[in-house]
Amino acid sequence: METNQVSTGIKGLDRILDNGLLRRQNALLRGPPGAGKTIFGLHFLAEGVEQDETSLYINLGEPTEYVQRTAAEFDLHPDDIHFHDLSPSDDQFAEDEAYSLFEAADVEQSVFIEELKDTIQDIDPDRVLVDPITEFRYLTKDDRQFRKQILGLLDLLKDADATVLLTSQAAETVSDDDLQFLTDTVISLHKHESHRTVEVSKFRGSSFRDGHHSYEINDEGVAVWPRIRPDRQATTEVTGETLSSGVPELDQLLNGGITQGTVTFLSGPTGVGKTTTGAQFLKEGVTQGKKAVMYQFEEARHTLLQRAEAVNIPIKRLVEDGDLSIEEIPPEAYTLDEFGQIVRTAVEEDGVDMVMIDGTQGFKQNLRGLGDDAQQALLHLGRYLRSQGVSVIIAHEIHNVTGTFQVTEEGTSNLADTIIFLRHVEYQGEMRKVIGTLKMRASDFERSLREFEITEYGLSVGEPLPNLRGILSGTPEWSGDKDDS
Known part of the structure; x- marks a missing residue:
């Protein structure tokens, strides 16, 4: 016919x-x-x-x-x-x-x-x-x-x-x-x-x-x-499956983990551990039978693989097996729509169900022709992936290392179903890190802060820190027994 x-x-x-x-x-x-x-x-x-x-x-x-x-x-x-x-x-x-x-x-x-x-x-x-x-x-x-x-x-x-x-x-x-x-x-x-x-x-x-x-x-x-238009794409039903991070204390912060088919922001300043935490989620997702891809805008692929192996996040083997891909996106190599086609192919043809964007500053700077549309482009991409039932992790860099607390700087927090923030704090002249959950649309979550470390044995998340005060005000202080730190 x-x-x-x-x-x-x-x-x-x-x-x-x-x-x-x-x-x-x-x-x-x-x-x-x-x-x-x-x-x-x-x-x-x-x-x-x-x-x-x-x-x-x-x-x-x-x-x-x-x-x-x-x-x-x-x-x-x-x-x-x-x-x-x-x-x-x-x-x-x-x-x-x-x-x-x-x-x-x-x-x-x-x-x-x-x-x-x-x-x-x-x-x-x-x-x-x-x-x-x-x-x-x-x-x-x-x-x-x-x-x-x-x-x-x-x-x-x-x-x-x-x-x-x-x-x-x-x-x-x-x-x-x-x-x-x-x-x-x-x-x-x-x-x-x-x-x-x-x-x-x-x-x-x-x-x-x-x-x-x-x-x-x-x-x-x-x-x-x-150009990706989320409202033009077929919507995939979200099962509500919980994806563990593989770190029990981090899962406690998240009431068991992140929800399949949602968008999670890892928010924090440079060097706080956003990429490493995202790699941990992807590694654990693959072990649960998922297929994952990380789009790396800010770091060389080989550097990331070496760094992950050094902190006991063995993703190199997963990459070799084809279950995890790390795609380096060089500056000016693609337009937004060309990158969107790469993502669409991964999801609709290759069966990828976990995607990490690392990170938002590189996304804005590396893609040709974005201009002032970077925020809207990220929103469209995230909504498209969510409509396909894909679990999305976005490493979002904020500029201030210390000072007034911020989670996002570009008004993209409405895209996030879950916001995990990582933060530098000073204690007794020493720089420490803390992690917490600010938002979860899909479930309840723990509202306490925990100390966060990246060690040679992997991610370490400590017990809740009830004596840490004032992180949201920008002037964190420790109170009570110093041994509680």
Whole structure:
């Protein structure tokens, strides 16, 4: 049975369009020079070849030989695509070297239109790319005639039952608002300083994912990464299973452990032990049959493995067995959407059910194009993972080592189901560490503070510290018998 939608040949773009373009409709692909419009279009035509459809390229811009070389570079079936070349040739230049394909007065009865009609009738294409449609402006007297010619062309292609993609050179000096009005679908390509995005603003007859989504052109062609939208994802039922930390005293703080499918923040200043505590949770989760991944934004993978082994958290073997992955995310290596696709693949295809983000400052600084959207991006990512039933641990760094107590600095605490805070305190001229639980949505929890140490034997969490006062005020003090410390 023939479906009503056709693939663009770009998996990520199909997801944004909720499975692709509508059959026998037309779409406008607009963008500045160098945005990749032709390569997008070649993917669309090559996908038609893959589906045993007839694909036609109506070329109004670059010479056919150049386009064929481009298609060959990306293995996009250049020999199986039909080309109708209307690009300018040397004999179409006047003596003053001013370019004009045809005199405007001759357009309506021009050989150009007749040849195009003959080509469409002879080839009977299923897919047509007109690249770029804006060249039609040079073939018409005024905007009214331009719109008339475009409508005539679209009607001709519609009568041929073709699915059509038009490209438009979008620039500040040249408006294509009329083309956006005349076409069924509008897809815009944007070039930013550090990344590129694609946006769908119109799609008659179908839903689509709004917003800007990252794309890039690599050795294989175009890759598009739809932005994660938690409200668009299927929700997985949370079982309420408790995941132990493997440290009895820490589990006592958490009323048995963290709850499967929730988001846990490990909050504290640098050097307090957030990453090590997170690694302990992941190690114990794997021993309980979970599959886990840590996305490391702030530390080298080999350094983390060495440090974990040194404090008796044997995760190296788990990594070798494939049950735990440590993925180092270098600065500027990925856009947010590309990283989101990495996470989505891990969860939806590889079966990962525990994820750690280490940490929030690196997340904000390492991903390209985040800007002021870092907080919102983290919220969307965390909610998506929670909707998939994944247990999430986020190492959240606060800047002040001592002083006024803070848990988060960016307003992300509403994402957290559980907040575990780690804190430096001074006692008798010595720096000590304490750990406590500030929040648990899924269950009750112990409200006392405990001393926290990282030793060669692993994490050590002491008995409650009833004599420690004032940590929330920023001036902690010890009272009572010193031996109680």
